[in-house]
Amino acid sequence: xxxxxxxxxxxxxxxxxxxxxxxxxxxxxxxxxxxxxxxxxxxxxxxxxxxxxxxxxxxxxxxxxxxxxxxxxxxxxxxxxxxxxxxxxxxxxxxxxxxxxxxxxxxxxxxxxxxxxxxxxxxxxxxxxxxxxxxxxxxxxxxxxxxxxxxxxxxx
Amino acid sequence: xxxxxxxxxxxxxxxxxxxxxxxxxxxxxxxxxxxxxxxxxxxxxxxxxxxxxxxxxxxxxxxxxxxxxxxxxxxxxxxxxxxxxxxxxxxxxxxxxxxxxxxxxxxxxxxxxxxxxxxxxxxxxxxxxxxxxxxxxxxxxxxxxxxxxxxxxxxxxxxxxxxxxxxxxxxxxxxxxxxxxxxxxxxxxxxxxxxxxxxxxxxxxxxxxxxxxxxxxxxxxxxxxxxxxxxxxxxxxxxxxxxxxxxxxxxxxxxxxxxxxxxxxxxxxxxxxxxxxxxxxxxxxxxxxxxxxxxxxxxxxxxxxxxxxxxxxxxxxxxxxxxxxxxxxxxxxxxxxxxxxxxxxxxxxxxxxxxxxxxxxxxxxxxxxxxxxxxxxxxxxxxxxxxxxxxxxxxxxxxxxxxxxxxxxxxxxxxxxxxxxxxxxxxxxxxxxxxxxxxxxxxxxxxxxxxxxxxxxxxxxxxxxxxxxxxxxxxxxxxxxxxxxxxxxxxxxxxxxxxxxxxxxxxxxxxxxxxxxxxxxxxxxxxxxxxxxxxxxxxxxxxxxxxxxxxxxxxxxxxxxxxxxxxxxxxxxxxxxxxxxxxxxxxxxxxxxxxxxxxxxxxxxxxxxxxxxxxxxxxxxxxxxxxxxxxxx
Ligand code: SF4
Ligand code: SF4
Ligand code: SF4
Numbered sequence: 001x002x003x004x005x006x007x008x009x010x011x012x013x014x015x016x017x018x019x020x021x022x023x024x025x026x027x028x029x030x031x032x033x034x035x036x037x038x039x040x041x042x043x044x045x046x047x048x049x050x051x052x053x054x055x056x057x058x059x060x061x062x063x064x065x066x067x068x069x070x071x072x073x074x075x076x077x078x079x080x081x082x083x084x085x086x087x088x089x090x091x092x093x094x095x096x097x098x099x100x101x102x103x104x105x106x107x108x109x110x111x112x113x114x115x116x117x118x119x120x121x122x123x124x125x126x127x128x129x130x131x132x133x134x135x136x137x138x139x140x141x142x143x144x145x146x147x148x149x150x151x152x153x154x155x156x
Numbered sequence: 157x158x159x160x161x162x163x164x165x166x167x168x169x170x171x172x173x174x175x176x177x178x179x180x181x182x183x184x185x186x187x188x189x190x191x192x193x194x195x196x197x198x199x200x201x202x203x204x205x206x207x208x209x210x211x212x213x214x215x216x217x218x219x220x221x222x223x224x225x226x227x228x229x230x231x232x233x234x235x236x237x238x239x240x241x242x243x244x245x246x247x248x249x250x251x252x253x254x255x256x257x258x259x260x261x262x263x264x265x266x267x268x269x270x271x272x273x274x275x276x277x278x279x280x281x282x283x284x285x286x287x288x289x290x291x292x293x294x295x296x297x298x299x300x301x302x303x304x305x306x307x308x309x310x311x312x313x314x315x316x317x318x319x320x321x322x323x324x325x326x327x328x329x330x331x332x333x334x335x336x337x338x339x340x341x342x343x344x345x346x347x348x349x350x351x352x353x354x355x356x357x358x359x360x361x362x363x364x365x366x367x368x369x370x371x372x373x374x375x376x377x378x379x380x381x382x383x384x385x386x387x388x389x390x391x392x393x394x395x396x397x398x399x400x401x402x403x404x405x406x407x408x409x410x411x412x413x414x415x416x417x418x419x420x421x422x423x424x425x426x427x428x429x430x431x432x433x434x435x436x437x438x439x440x441x442x443x444x445x446x447x448x449x450x451x452x453x454x455x456x457x458x459x460x461x462x463x464x465x466x467x468x469x470x471x472x473x474x475x476x477x478x479x480x481x482x483x484x485x486x487x488x489x490x491x492x493x494x495x496x497x498x499x500x501x502x503x504x505x506x507x508x509x510x511x512x513x514x515x516x517x518x519x520x521x522x523x524x525x526x527x528x529x530x531x532x533x534x535x536x537x538x539x540x541x542x543x544x545x546x547x548x549x550x551x552x553x554x555x556x557x558x559x560x561x562x563x564x565x566x567x568x569x570x571x572x573x574x575x576x577x578x579x580x581x582x583x584x585x586x587x588x589x590x591x592x593x594x595x596x597x598x599x600x601x602x603x604x605x606x607x608x609x610x611x612x613x614x615x616x617x618x619x620x621x622x623x624x625x626x627x628x629x630x631x632x633x634x635x636x637x638x639x640x641x642x643x644x645x646x647x648x649x650x651x652x653x654x655x656x657x658x659x660x661x662x663x664x665x666x667x668x669x670x671x672x673x674x675x676x677x678x679x680x681x682x683x684x685x686x687x688x689x690x691x692x693x694x695x696x697x698x699x700x701x702x703x704x705x706x707x708x709x710x711x712x713x714x715x716x717x718x719x720x721x722x723x724x725x726x727x728x729x730x731x732x733x734x735x736x737x738x739x740x741x742x743x744x745x746x747x748x749x750x751x752x753x754x755x756x757x758x759x760x761x762x763x764x765x766x767x768x769x770x771x772x773x774x775x776x777x778x779x780x781x782x783x784x785x786x787x788x789x
Binding site for chain 1: 189229230231233234238259261265308317318319342343368369370371373374375378390450451452453454456457458476
């Protein structure tokens, strides 16, 4: 399967992925609607993107009381808007905090891998986000382990 | 019903009256979008309409315009742009100065294309903007803080991190109305020219804090916009003229300019790199790889330009600083004889944190060191301080005195022109400045005549045209003999207008170093216009002429259009040794005036020029009827 592989050390925090994501998802440039988000680390010196890993456990699917979450042909967990009742249970269930709630639609919203051509990966100027073949979608574990070594030196 | 606006625009201009604690919005009209675009185009219209001759830079009715443009917040590279337009403290005339970061994007996602500030707050305030919430809030907790501390404090107060909050402030220099105070934001982005930070301080506005808003921006042709953005990105990456800028930003400047005699060394007293300086540290690669670094780019930007870096050695080892621009390596380094990259990098961030223009700072430090060496300024005057060539710690001590206006710092806080005039005697003859008060950028312009001419005739606080980008597109030769006065003046005059167009888009000066035709295509895709290169240049020249008209009204006349004695002197050594721009000065002006269509005697744009540029409506303000018929004949 293909997954979004994220290499945080490459991320400069330019937020272009958020602009691209919001455009792909909604047709307008509105980062507030992006389902990939950039977080800062180490004051203003480091950034990393986070979005749904399409994890195998899929706690969101388990939690959803109305079975509004399903798996798309490209392996993304997607929300069926017609079924979603906006209860937000999935946002609580997701251990990575990558299930969002859109107050304008009153529905949950998340990464759907843009149907197999992720806009964030195309837009990222530094290849911090790539869409690549992988055995498992679960890249967060190794990221956390490597993270400590890659921090920019701390202020003395 | 409100008329439909072109794509790209947020649609509203935010007005703030600090005296009255009142905020309101104004809608654009579609016609205004097309004629003003944004940035400096919008800013100068507001100055012309609302700041009459008697409203000096420190009058509360002065306007401080913080403008973005139609491309800000969109996915072209480098769309966090901020253009500051005001009547500035160094020239008491127009200002056009840019910074990047995230200001432009955050502001537009909150629903505004520009902020226009007027009045003076009774107590220090900061402006808070989040979507429809716009408030002037008590800034007492921020007073005395430098630029980075101000941003950190606001992040804590508002519980926001990263680019969710963009903060622009004028630091302690602004609080004390240092005449060359800048406006700094987002850890390393500075709108530095013409004392715009002093204006902000004069208004008792400590900071502008903009939350990344939740509103949508639309493009008329989004697919066309993505394609144009991609085309710009590829051009910047692969074209030989921009490739090193893409890879290294402005870092190649030091070694490159040193070979042309255009690196300013020790207050223009030499153009030869001192013996023992290891220039391999000063190559682009040396400066980038000499520090642990990480990309810190602006909104939507893919250039390998802005970086955070860590000092590898020295008394401040381990400190996180902002990788200096060429201007920082020069102003916080070479200009006063500092040839140690680590010390320079540290000092450059101190300058940013203090919030003054690094160019003016460099000329000031170079002048002080030379004056102390020659006995024109004594140790006692400097409060017991001795500063020798290259002493970054002493330079920082002076910087701290300047931004607090302590002792001799109060004299230096007026900028190098006024400080040297105050001290007088031979000290007055070794200061680098343009007579208008414009601050030269960080080169030795005695080996870069285009920029000296541009700086001395510029209407915005520094140069107007800048180094030519793809001049053949504007009918100019690709390359000229840099010491041929005719060619130099024709190039500066003939490329006038492009910069003002760029400065109105809401983008960065580096990410617009592509063909004008591609920029027009990008603008058209965003807005739905059919913008052409000719319209872009007409717009730019109109904007430049309006800036010039504003300055004429402010009393800035052509007799001021010359370099100071040292600035216009003859290099005594190095590659440009003996080149004497002064011998050609009047001729340079003659040719330039002819090219741009302004009147050589009065400096005013000629009536015919005003008409060609669509500025007939200001003709009567500049010319009386009798004069107008004779002008230019
Ligand atoms: S918000 Fe929608 S998708 Fe999420 S658990 Fe509730 S019904 Fe299911
Ligand atoms: S586009 Fe890439 S570099 Fe920019 S913020 Fe997103 S992941 Fe980081
Ligand atoms: S080129 Fe540099 S200053 Fe310009 S937008 Fe990109 S990172 Fe920012």
